[in-house]
Amino acid sequence: MEQLNRSISKLKPPTKITSTATPSSTIATALAVAAAMGANENTANNNLRNNNSNNNTAPTAVNWACQDSSYYKDASDSDSTARDYCYPCHYINLYSHSADRRKDCNICNLNKDKTCCDTSIHKDSAIIHTQQQHTTTQPLCHPEPHTSEASIAGNAGTRITAPNLVTVVPMIPKKKKRPAWDTKGRLEDMEELTAVLNEQLQTSSHNMKDLSSKLKSSEDQIAQLQSFRQNLESKVAIKENENRTIFQKMQHVEQDLQTTARKNEEEIHSLRMQHSIHMDQLKMTQTRLKQEKDSLQSKLQSTKGQLESQMQENTSLRSTISTQSANCLALESDNRALKEKIQRTENTLEQRETTILMLERKLAESRKSVKDLDQRIREEETIRRRLHNTIQELKGNIRVFCRVRPVSSSVNGSKNETATASITYPDIEGRQIEFAHATETATGSQVAKAYPFTFDRVFQPTSTQEDVFEEISQLVQSALDGYNVCIFAYGQTGSGKTHTMEGPLNASAESMGMIPRSVLQIYENAEALKARGWTYQMEGQYVEIYNETVNDLLGNDGLNGAKKHDIRHADGKTTITDITTVVLTSPEKVAALLKKAAHNRSVGSTLMNERSSRSHCVFTLRLSGKNSITDESSEGVLNLIDLAGSERLSQSGAKGDRLKETQAINKSLSALSDVISAIANPNANTHVPYRNSKLTYLLQNSLGGNSKTLMFVNISPLRSNFNETLCSLRFATKVNACTIGTATRRAVSK
Numbered sequence: 001m002e003q004l005n006r007s008i009s010k011l012k013p014p015t016k017i018t019s020t021a022t023p024s025s026t027i028a029t030a031l032a033v034a035a036a037m038g039a040n041e042n043t044a045n046n047n048l049r050n051n052n053s054n055n056n057t058a059p060t061a062v063n064w065a066c067q068d069s070s071y072y073k074d075a076s077d078s079d080s081t082a083r084d085y086c087y088p089c090h091y092i093n094l095y096s097h098s099a100d101r102r103k104d105c106n107i108c109n110l111n112k113d114k115t116c117c118d119t120s121i122h123k124d125s126a127i128i129h130t131q132q133q134h135t136t137t138q139p140l141c142h143p144e145p146h147t148s149e150a151s152i153a154g155n156a157g158t159r160i161t162a163p164n165l166v167t168v169v170p171m172i173p174k175k176k177k178r179p180a181w182d183t184k185g186r187l188e189d190m191e192e193l194t195a196v197l198n199e200q201l202q203t204s205s206h207n208m209k210d211l212s213s214k215l216k217s218s219e220d221q222i223a224q225l226q227s228f229r230q231n232l233e234s235k236v237a238i239k240e241n242e243n244r245t246i247f248q249k250m251q252h253v254e255q256d257l258q259t260t261a262r263k264n265e266e267e268i269h270s271l272r273m274q275h276s277i278h279m280d281q282l283k284m285t286q287t288r289l290k291q292e293k294d295s296l297q298s299k300l301q302s303t304k305g306q307l308e309s310q311m312q313e314n315t316s317l318r319s320t321i322s323t324q325s326a327n328c329l330a331l332e333s334d335n336r337a338l339k340e341k342i343q344r345t346e347n348t349l350e351q352r353e354t355t356i357l358m359l360e361r362k363l364a365e366s367r368k369s370v371k372d373l374d375q376r377i378r379e380e381e382t383i384r385r386r387l388h389n390t391i392q393e394l395k396g397n398i399r400v401f402c403r404v405r406p407v408s409s410s411v412n413g414s415k416n417e418t419a420t421a422s423i424t425y426p427d428i429e430g431r432q433i434e435f436a437h438a439t440e441t442a443t444g445s446q447v448a449k450a451y452p453f454t455f456d457r458v459f460q461p462t463s464t465q466e467d468v469f470e471e472i473s474q475l476v477q478s479a480l481d482g483y484n485v486c487i488f489a490y491g492q493t494g495s496g497k498t499h500t501m502e503g504p505l506n507a508s509a510e511s512m513g514m515i516p517r518s519v520l521q522i523y524e525n526a527e528a529l530k531a532r533g534w535t536y537q538m539e540g541q542y543v544e545i546y547n548e549t550v551n552d553l554l555g556n557d558g559l560n561g562a563k564k565h566d567i568r569h570a571d572g573k574t575t576i577t578d579i580t581t582v583v584l585t586s587p588e589k590v591a592a593l594l595k596k597a598a599h600n601r602s603v604g605s606t607l608m609n610e611r612s613s614r615s616h617c618v619f620t621l622r623l624s625g626k627n628s629i630t631d632e633s634s635e636g637v638l639n640l641i642d643l644a645g646s647e648r649l650s651q652s653g654a655k656g657d658r659l660k661e662t663q664a665i666n667k668s669l670s671a672l673s674d675v676i677s678a679i680a681n682p683n684a685n686t687h688v689p690y691r692n693s694k695l696t697y698l699l700q701n702s703l704g705g706n707s708k709t710l711m712f713v714n715i716s717p718l719r720s721n722f723n724e725t726l727c728s729l730r731f732a733t734k735v736n737a738c739t740i741g742t743a744t745r746r747a748v749s750k
């Protein structure tokens, strides 16, 4: 059986039905063959019974379908796809092998829920289940043809009747074999057998008739089936056409698909490229993000640390807040107390406001009186200036101060050279100085002789720059008031003229000379006078007279007559051509000016000290004042002069250029002496020889009758310098004896 099943399952399903044999004809043929071959009737009967019993297993389920269930899908088959057709007979397995659902009817293409042309085809699910079981458990093709209940679509009304297979063939009784000698008995058995066989023959004839009629009906059925087959073939042809069309369509679709696939491949390729680029970018981004992540993590760590510290701080702040809350309560109570206090204060304030109003009235009155007082001060300022001038006049318009320089610690030499002269200061007012010097008489004996001198002021070696300036500050004030003031230092080389007028290089506040101190005082006084309506403009010039040549110490052209400068006088004013004039707006600017002058003097000669002692230096400060209240104006000039050393030619032993220098110096100093003598002469018609030297010509307006002049005579305390000191003191006495006219103020009152 299994072998048969396997061989059947190997059969390829035919596309067309080629055999017209039906299952019923197969059965009849089987019976006929069995009979013809004299096969044991028991075997034939058993086959029939088996078939009947098989038929009984699923009598209804197989009525409408091919009974050769071996062509149907066995449940155990690995191919799980259910077959729709019985391929050999082309009958239709209407049902799916799935037990829980029914497929569409393959004949009418309608499912059970719709009306089929032959409703008998469709069975309920229970029957299908039975069919299922039958199909899976019955491998052989059922001998039964389609039942009378079954019908084929397209052949509705034609029913195929099942053959009657229950006609029983009489059985041949079994008898004991008779011995050979029992001829009668054997004859009787033969007769009996003949009767049975006759009966069987009759029955078989009868069956033959039935079978013939059955054959006829089967042939009808075959005819029906053939027409059904033709019907199906035409359907198949239509389907094949449809298949071809579908196939062509499929080819088109395939081509389209291939084109699309190529396009897709290209797209995929470009997408892959993009993808790789994106991947690279993503990797870079990933790296960057990783770095950012790392930095963020480190930041997070630090932030966590900060957070923790802030939390700690928070905790401490909370405790502070609780403390502060307590303090706040205390403060609130204080606040209440303060409010009460404020209320009391406000009351007091109101009283004070009344007082303030009263005071404001008084203030207005006071302001008026202050204004009056200011007016009086201005008037008194004018009076002060007049009185100041009167005092200066009383002191004398030409005054002489003597200053003895201290013995320098750096002085080296023999004992005679470093020995100091015998100097005394007899009066307590500080106006007298007396030298005691031993002189040889005609007899050769040594006689001590006294040389007393009296000046307006004598400064001892211990006197400071401040002491000296205190005495001349009144004259400086006169320049601010609009007078011409001339202060010059006279004396031998090294007697301290430059120290007195300028001070040492890089001087401190204490060691500053008369020039910087005068400028500072002028600035201070000018500032103070601003309150009284005075504003001043200051201009500075610094020139050197060397060998009767005027050099500009503030210019950039160098010295030694690089540029020729002429002295001019006009309208009581002295000017020098091509000279540098610096507007002085602050004391610092004056300091810079002095520094530049010192630099120019130093570059003028490699032997700076030599040159400085051989030239006259004149610093001129012009002061133009204007009073915006009184509309007054004033123009004063302050000349501060460091004269060249006054060595006597006979004693200096100079030769060559030094001789020429000394001659020029002596000439100019002698001219100065002559000018002062002429000015001091009471005869008004006396000629004043200003033009005899560049120095006197330059100082013409400062030495004249309308100026205030102060001469420092600087002397050395050394005995070795006694003769020169004596000469200087005698010249100073001569100057001091002069009485020059009253100085006039260059002021305009409008």
Ligand SMILES: Nc1ncnc2c1ncn2[C@@H]1O[C@H](COP(=O)(O)OP(=O)(O)OP(=O)(O)O)[C@@H](O)[C@H]1O
Pocket (backbone or CB within 6 Å): 404, 405, 406, 408, 461, 491, 492, 493, 494, 495, 496, 497, 498, 499, 500, 504, 609, 612, 613, 614, 643, 644, 645, 714
């Ligand atoms: N009153 C003083 N106190 C301290 N030192 C002084 C005083 N007078 C002069 N000297 C010092 O004596 C030296 C010479 O002084 P200074 O150069 O002022 O003399 P001078 O008369 O200007 O000489 P020259 O005619 O050569 O220019 C300087 O070193 C200076 O510091």
